[in-house]
Amino acid sequence: MTDLTTQPVRNPSADRSIDAARARRRIHPWRVVVGILLALVTVQIAVFLVTNERFDWPVVGEYLFNPSVLMGLGMSIMLTIVGMVLGSLLGTALAAGQLAEFAPLRWACIVFVGVFRGVPPLVQLIFWYNLAYLLPRLAVGVPFGPELFSWPTNDLITPLTAAIIGLSLHEAAYMAEIIRAGILSVDSGQRDAAAAMGFSRWHSFTRVVLPQAMRVIIPPTGSQVIALLKGTSLVSVIAMGDLLHSVQVIYNRTYEVVPMLLVAVIWYLVVVTALTLVQRRVERHFSKGMSRAAVARRVVERTEAVA
Amino acid sequence: MTDLTTQPVRNPSADRSIDAARARRRIHPWRVVVGILLALVTVQIAVFLVTNERFDWPVVGEYLFNPSVLMGLGMSIMLTIVGMVLGSLLGTALAAGQLAEFAPLRWACIVFVGVFRGVPPLVQLIFWYNLAYLLPRLAVGVPFGPELFSWPTNDLITPLTAAIIGLSLHEAAYMAEIIRAGILSVDSGQRDAAAAMGFSRWHSFTRVVLPQAMRVIIPPTGSQVIALLKGTSLVSVIAMGDLLHSVQVIYNRTYEVVPMLLVAVIWYLVVVTALTLVQRRVERHFSKGMSRAAVARRVVERTEAVA
Amino acid sequence: MTGQNTSVTPVLQVVGVRKEYGDNVALDGVDFEVHAQEVVAVLGPSGSGKSTLVRCIDQLESIEGGAMYLDGELLGYERHRDGIRPLTDADVKRQQRRMGMVFQQFNLFPHWTVLRNITEAPIKVHGVPAGEAKARALELLNRVGLADKADAHPRQLSGGQQQRVAIARAVATNPRILLFDEPTSSLDPELVDEVLQVMKDLAESGMTMIVVTHELDFARHVADRCVFMADGQVIEDRPSTEFFDAPRSTRLRTFLTRTAATPAREVGA
Amino acid sequence: MTGQNTSVTPVLQVVGVRKEYGDNVALDGVDFEVHAQEVVAVLGPSGSGKSTLVRCIDQLESIEGGAMYLDGELLGYERHRDGIRPLTDADVKRQQRRMGMVFQQFNLFPHWTVLRNITEAPIKVHGVPAGEAKARALELLNRVGLADKADAHPRQLSGGQQQRVAIARAVATNPRILLFDEPTSSLDPELVDEVLQVMKDLAESGMTMIVVTHELDFARHVADRCVFMADGQVIEDRPSTEFFDAPRSTRLRTFLTRTAATPAREVGA
Amino acid sequence: SSSSTPDSEPAETDAATEAPLYDQLPDAIKEAGVIKIAGDTHPPYRTIEEGGEITGIDPDLQAALSEQLGVPFEIITSSGLDAMLTGMLSGRFDAFNGPVRTTPEREADFDAVVWMTTRTSYVYLAERADELGDPEALCGARVAGVTGSVTESQLARYNEWCAAEGLDPAEFIGLEDSNATFLAVNSDRADYAGTTQSAAIDLQASDPDTYEFIIQSDEQGAGVDQLAMFMPKGNGLAEPMLAAFEAIFENGEYERIMTEWGIEDAAVDAPTLNPMTSE
Numbered sequence A, B: 001m002t003d004l005t006t007q008p009v010r011n012p013s014a015d016r017s018i019d020a021a022r023a024r025r026r027i028h029p030w031r032v033v034v035g036i037l038l039a040l041v042t043v044q045i046a047v048f049l050v051t052n053e054r055f056d057w058p059v060v061g062e063y064l065f066n067p068s069v070l071m072g073l074g075m076s077i078m079l080t081i082v083g084m085v086l087g088s089l090l091g092t093a094l095a096a097g098q099l100a101e102f103a104p105l106r107w108a109c110i111v112f113v114g115v116f117r118g119v120p121p122l123v124q125l126i127f128w129y130n131l132a133y134l135l136p137r138l139a140v141g142v143p144f145g146p147e148l149f150s151w152p153t154n155d156l157i158t159p160l161t162a163a164i165i166g167l168s169l170h171e172a173a174y175m176a177e178i179i180r181a182g183i184l185s186v187d188s189g190q191r192d193a194a195a196a197m198g199f200s201r202w203h204s205f206t207r208v209v210l211p212q213a214m215r216v217i218i219p220p221t222g223s224q225v226i227a228l229l230k231g232t233s234l235v236s237v238i239a240m241g242d243l244l245h246s247v248q249v250i251y252n253r254t255y256e257v258v259p260m261l262l263v264a265v266i267w268y269l270v271v272v273t274a275l276t277l278v279q280r281r282v283e284r285h286f287s288k289g290m291s292r293a294a295v296a297r298r299v300v301e302r303t304e305a306v307a
Numbered sequence C, D: 001m002t003g004q005n006t007s008v009t010p011v012l013q014v015v016g017v018r019k020e021y022g023d024n025v026a027l028d029g030v031d032f033e034v035h036a037q038e039v040v041a042v043l044g045p046s047g048s049g050k051s052t053l054v055r056c057i058d059q060l061e062s063i064e065g066g067a068m069y070l071d072g073e074l075l076g077y078e079r080h081r082d083g084i085r086p087l088t089d090a091d092v093k094r095q096q097r098r099m100g101m102v103f104q105q106f107n108l109f110p111h112w113t114v115l116r117n118i119t120e121a122p123i124k125v126h127g128v129p130a131g132e133a134k135a136r137a138l139e140l141l142n143r144v145g146l147a148d149k150a151d152a153h154p155r156q157l158s159g160g161q162q163q164r165v166a167i168a169r170a171v172a173t174n175p176r177i178l179l180f181d182e183p184t185s186s187l188d189p190e191l192v193d194e195v196l197q198v199m200k201d202l203a204e205s206g207m208t209m210i211v212v213t214h215e216l217d218f219a220r221h222v223a224d225r226c227v228f229m230a231d232g233q234v235i236e237d238r239p240s241t242e243f244f245d246a247p248r249s250t251r252l253r254t255f256l257t258r259t260a261a262t263p264a265r266e267v268g269a
Numbered sequence E: 001s002s003s004s005t006p007d008s009e010p011a012e013t014d015a016a017t018e019a020p021l022y023d024q025l026p027d028a029i030k031e032a033g034v035i036k037i038a039g040d041t042h043p044p045y046r047t048i049e050e051g052g053e054i055t056g057i058d059p060d061l062q063a064a065l066s067e068q069l070g071v072p073f074e075i076i077t078s079s080g081l082d083a084m085l086t087g088m089l090s091g092r093f094d095a096f097n098g099p100v101r102t103t104p105e106r107e108a109d110f111d112a113v114v115w116m117t118t119r120t121s122y123v124y125l126a127e128r129a130d131e132l133g134d135p136e137a138l139c140g141a142r143v144a145g146v147t148g149s150v151t152e153s154q155l156a157r158y159n160e161w162c163a164a165e166g167l168d169p170a171e172f173i174g175l176e177d178s179n180a181t182f183l184a185v186n187s188d189r190a191d192y193a194g195t196t197q198s199a200a201i202d203l204q205a206s207d208p209d210t211y212e213f214i215i216q217s218d219e220q221g222a223g224v225d226q227l228a229m230f231m232p233k234g235n236g237l238a239e240p241m242l243a244a245f246e247a248i249f250e251n252g253e254y255e256r257i258m259t260e261w262g263i264e265d266a267a268v269d270a271p272t273l274n275p276m277t278s279e
Ligand SMILES: Nc1ncnc2c1ncn2[C@@H]1O[C@H](COP(=O)(O)OP(=O)(O)OP(=O)(O)O)[C@@H](O)[C@H]1O
Pocket: B298, B301, C021, C024, C025, C026, C044, C045, C046, C047, C048, C049, C050, C051, C052, C053
């Protein structure tokens, strides 16, 4: 072959020494730079966190497991769970209502979602807590007719119920939008098939549509839970103590703001990390049967390789 | 035909009087009930809003266009726009980083998102505003080496920059997750095709992947904008006046809490409604070419008819 | 009950049915009947209203005019004073349960196993005991040649396998009539025959069926009658052999020659 | 430059290429060459590594061993001291631009018109003036019979039309070699022929092509050489006629008989 | 403390040199030409008027002090104690005049100039005057107050008195700000809203028929809590500030302001620096 032409032999098939298996790694200059920069930044942040006396780590340690902090944390988590459960239930109903055939119901749900999405939760909390100012007694009765029962508003609405009502309604409005998007993502053929088999609307919605919508519903719901967890700090306006409030009470007394805020941040990060892990598991659960496992794996791997 | 059998004639084809076109409407009892209930509730809410003197509508009217309220509104909107723009840009970078091949970069982005998703924005605002307490001078220089330039932190970080930094970083963390989900929703074949045609990564990401991811990104982004709009009220802790703060200042002076909160609520609802309309238009824009218009229309119509 | 007078009362009767989508008239006075154990093929160009017709029969869409009867019972409406009025939801469901439907896109429930796809309706809707429903489902799966796939999820099956499961699911509730909307037209060509074979077996076992299809061979050899639709109307409705060998209208003639010339399947437009 | 020695230096040379996915060896020492204006068909059972091979050639996947050369130029690596090291991203892109690829799933960009799908790479990547690129795109669309679809969006086209656009897109940058990965196997059967016809025209116009395919007829009549792969290895690599008429290995013989018996297309598993 | 830029001059050179205490000011303040004070809107101490200017006891007091110190004060409104405290530590603010109670813990990081005591007042609805008008009525009642404020510690002392009288202690409902406490009284969440005497006067002035209040007497533990202006330790402002206070006590300005706002019974005889830790 070598003597066929005067040009240098470019056909390198003989050169078996060229083999990707023995290739050196290329040093990517920008990767080295970025890597070093990231390492330096990490070290600097660590040094800054550890050595800066103003963070007052001993104080952080002292208060991290302080009973009132833990109680505040418990209250935050409890309100988040209750708000999320009630919000999701009501949100599901509102999502279904927004897609309902019956126009007055549909409009009522759309307006409800619009209003509670727009009103700041702080204002809502103040409103519910002080409902008695506007409406001293809550009555059940014939509208514009006689009252059947009535109670003093303040007996029904304690700070806790006010907090739960306010946060749940707010969550419900956001969850309604998330769930509606999920429902719309389910192929209409699924509903057709369920109807054709004579499933009741309830059966079709709860067993066919919702489980398939979950894949789309879960990720934004995760963010929503985290936002609610942090949003529980608003309840301090109505005489309730959550995590942030419990550290505020302490630093209002001691004036040690920075270490106490660190205590709160540490707990928030712990809970958020735990939540994120749970979310990943739930996501995996609901993607069962929705794709062939192998296909999903490939997509992810390629994405990582190309991005 | 009638004489073929002793049974009553069940074949009704002769009975052309039976025609769906002339069917009466069925009165659905529950619909009537729900309709009446909704109407009553609507009327009652309207009556409650109008007649309850404690809402003090004249005061609401007086302050609705008060210059300081409008300035607060302007500040809220400005912070929302700036926070959202910066947050989206940084969030896009973080989303891409979270999917990057280069592990240190990927990890840095994941940690960054985790931390800023978990830290309450209030704490962040206080932190950035008072960075000077922890770090009296900001320096550019060789890490662990000599400083090249340095400035007093308080000169660089005004309340406005602190607010923008805090809100943007918080938004960036949330947007990163939203955008990441959007990117993952784009078929990997699209990236393959772009790579095979020799598009640079940048070109492939910005022209091929992102535009297609938009369909999935926009709806949660809408909720995020609304949440940010309401979240701007936090900036009042760092000496900035947003909409909510501006009405608080007024009721701190006049003690007319309820009507002033109504003023804020009305503006929030106005802005949220406007945003929702914009969102719908943007959604339509980005679904161009992603489906045949007719198909999309059918899906929605059927959904509405069946749900 | 219907056994006695199958020769007299058709299983399904469609009388002057109209269906409109806004200004678009999808069905414009459709009349036809299906008798017990009859197989009726519905043919026609795209957009002629074939899918709309079977969806209306199965009450997935409401009608704007005319009437339909299943075993002589008015579908979707009830007599009320001197006229008629729509049925309640629950009554519509009860009527839907007496029909079975197989869709072009299969529409299996992807989050359930094949077995649960088949047994859900018998157990939850018809009140069949779980054990019995399961035994019957396995028997049906056996009949469609998928006995070993009971525990698979639908997305793990090929298109032809999915469609056979969908048929088993529709049959599992012992419907009076089975409706097929282009059951083979989203299948890869090699998979078509296995599905058509299952449908042929069903026809031979005496199932009453309406089949919207583009498979002329199937229509000719398996269907008792063929209905040709165009522009929302029934143009011809005749026994299969006459239909193919002596089409009356020019529209049917051009349709048959055009369809026979290109392969029997339509572009996946 | 390469014009002088086309007979000597192959356009593409694959030498002992290995590709692993974890423990799974997808390519296990693949050797073969493609000369200018040659059409090489790659056949083999599912999972034999055909897609992996073309993806590695187009550098959509990295290789773990061996080497590949385009016009004698090492692909993906450069000489460095006494060994080799990976190219920079930018250099890889430069090499990718000299090849064209047509995917099984078409992978057109759905948010752009057909015209922009074709002109984007010439204009933005190769620096061709917009007017020129557009004229060439329209000429290519004309050649594939889609001159009237320039302003349509991909989802408005049938599968066959989409694949023809994808071919036009790949050709628009004047690649040295075109790679096809089962270009017809996600098409409805009526659409296959129109795509195969376009590919045949391309082959006749002298384009160098590697075609992974299950279309035995196409391989036999259009390809110059056929490569049979199994388990990540090349089992036979011979001129088409010999390949079909006198297969050497038993594996190829059974493959050919089995594939010929069932329709030429694979189950869309 | 930090490097000085030679060409930057104090803002009001003329006034500055004339003022008696200007020379005692730390360089940083002289250089800035202004004393920055953090404050929330808290009538009657600080009220933000329609046009944005701030009126109230605090501005009046500052006007008097500034005559002594030769630099003007600037109030920066900020709504959280957390932000104001860290703001002082980070050098954003030079001082903070809540006024808030001084405690040994607080004096650890901050210098406190005590300039008044507190008379907590308990606001109730005028329509319930018969029921709530006398001091014993408060024992066993529900009292709303701002969490962590002086009111909370004052109520604790009031409860000691209740116990001595053999009555039930009052229940404290901690809320975010004073408006929330007034709203709580209106919605019958609380019987009384505990607030500073001056705030109660201001509220009653705004709506004379609606509210009445009772004042906590010395017998009930009032006057024990000492309210102060806070400055971060080490910024050098505490000494001149104390001197300025002493000066306005002497020239009668202090008494004039306290009388004008109707809180002369909360006045102290002389200002003190860090009373909790200096003894
Ligand atoms: N949901 C809908 N909304 C509006 N128009 C519709 C809807 N469904 C069907 N149509 C219209 O009704 C007519 C009949 O459509 P149909 O789907 O019944 O036709 P077809 O005979 O099944 O056609 P194909 O062979 O393409 O399936 C068409 O004009 C179609 O555009």
